[in-house]
Amino acid sequence: MWDWDGTLADSTGMIARALVKEAAQMGLPRLALDKARNVIGLGLRESIYTLFGDIPVEQVQALATQCSANYYAGEQEVPLFGEANALIMELSRRGFKQAVATGKGRRGLNLALDRSGFSSHINGTKTADECFSKPHPQMLDELMDELVVTPERTVMIGDSTYDLQMAQNAGVQSLAVTFGAHTRKKLLKHDPKGVFNTFKELNDWLLNNA
Numbered sequence: 001m002w003d004w005d006g007t008l009a010d011s012t013g014m015i016a017r018a019l020v021k022e023a024a025q026m027g028l029p030r031l032a033l034d035k036a037r038n039v040i041g042l043g044l045r046e047s048i049y050t051l052f053g054d055i056p057v058e059q060v061q062a063l064a065t066q067c068s069a070n071y072y073a074g075e076q077e078v079p080l081f082g083e084a085n086a087l088i089m090e091l092s093r094r095g096f097k098q099a100v101a102t103g104k105g106r107r108g109l110n111l112a113l114d115r116s117g118f119s120s121h122i123n124g125t126k127t128a129d130e131c132f133s134k135p136h137p138q139m140l141d142e143l144m145d146e147l148v149v150t151p152e153r154t155v156m157i158g159d160s161t162y163d164l165q166m167a168q169n170a171g172v173q174s175l176a177v178t179f180g181a182h183t184r185k186k187l188l189k190h191d192p193k194g195v196f197n198t199f200k201e202l203n204d205w206l207l208n209n210a
Contacts, residue, residue, distance in 0.1 A: 003158035006180025041160030043128030099124035135165030164190035
């Protein structure tokens with residue numbers, strides 16, 4: 001089970017900058033870039049409420065709409081991490097079932113999958129506008145049901161504490177990467193099976209241990 005932003009795609013900086021820029025344009029309290037990065041992994045609306053508290057629904061809707069529009073416009077420029085393409089294809093060739101559980105919306109994930117060429121190698125997907133936001137386990141629970149796999153045969157790979165908490169809540173193991181949203185120190189609090197500083201480290205571990 002893969003997270004997308006910050007795990008397969010090098011997009012956390014772009015998302016955080018979009019949140020900071022659009023919040024300032026709407027007259028919301030000044031948002032630090034590090035604080036914006038910290039909510040990546042949640043659904044967009046959940047991120048906004050986490051950052052700004054109980055602001056009017058109209059402001060939440062406007063900010064979410066503008067951030068989404070800007071992200072879709074620039075997403076074709078978001079690169080995948082170096083070995084991601086080859087790893088997804090190799091795991092698929094070896095017969096592993098792969099899925100994506102993401103805080104992105106359905107439209108955004110479909111665009112990302114089409115542009116990456118992963119569509120034929122990913123066996124299932126769940127997004128934040130179809131399920132409860134991470135760290136609720138619904139995404140993983142539904143994917144395991146669809147793919148007919150048990151928790152003990154499942155691993156969640158992500159860059160945020162929300163990914164790892166979702167894994168814990170679903171009773172599955174996790175692997176963490178430090179090149180996305182959250183620091184190694186934060187990730188270690190949620191007992192991942194492994195923590196990787198580069199995509200190559202993750203790539204090598206999965207090919208040798210999956």
